Amino acid sequence: MPDTSDRFPLKIGFKIWFEKNEGNDSVPLLGETKIELLRTIRDTGSILSAAKHLDIDFKKAWEMLTDIKQKLEPIKIVESERGRKGTHLTAAALELIGLYEHLSRKVESFLSTISVNLEYWKVESQNIPRKK
Numbered sequence: 001m002p003d004t005s006d007r008f009p010l011k012i013g014f015k016i017w018f019e020k021n022e023g024n025d026s027v028p029l030l031g032e033t034k035i036e037l038l039r040t041i042r043d044t045g046s047i048l049s050a051a052k053h054l055d056i057d058f059k060k061a062w063e064m065l066t067d068i069k070q071k072l073e074p075i076k077i078v079e080s081e082r083g084r085k086g087t088h089l090t091a092a093a094l095e096l097i098g099l100y101e102h103l104s105r106k107v108e109s110f111l112s113t114i115s116v117n118l119e120y121w122k123v124e125s126q127n128i129p130r131k132k
Contacts, residue, residue, distance in 0.1 A: 012111045016103055018096070020071065029071045035100045037064050038077075038093055045086040 017031030030038075040050035051061035069077050077096075079088040089097075 012114070014107055014111060016100065016107060018100070027071070030068055030096070034064055034068055035097060037061060038068070038089060039097050041065075041087055042089050042094065042097065045088065047087050 015032060018029045019026040020029050021027075036054065037050060040053050041047060044050050044053060047061050047065060048058055051058045054061070065078070072092075075092050076090050077093040079090050080086070
């Protein structure tokens with residue numbers, strides 16, 4: 001077995017989010033947290049159930065959904081918000097979820113091909129703790 005005492009384990013992490021161009025600026029629209037909210041609303045049919053499942057306050061979930069709707073206007077994200085009868089996402093919202101999941105899988109797949117070489121990066125500096 002090769003000596004790995006001077007190696008330090010590394011992994012590449014990533015986050016994906018969608019942005020909207022506004023003039024010369026890019027405004028963040030939604031990322032993992034808001035996609036997870038939409039996904040959970042899709043799966044439970046309810047903002048309240050989604051909030052409970054994600055362990056967040058209903059008010060916070062409502063504010064996140066309102067933020068998504070405002071930023072994506074005129075694209076409609078929610079088909080209906082009928083209180084006790086549930087919340088249903090539009091085809092556009094389902095497409096966003098699917099696109100996010102597709103992109104995440106693609107990036108994850110790409111990173112896995114290059115991460116193999118980083119599994120135990122050789123530590124040259126004495127200031128970095130070595131694996132024991």
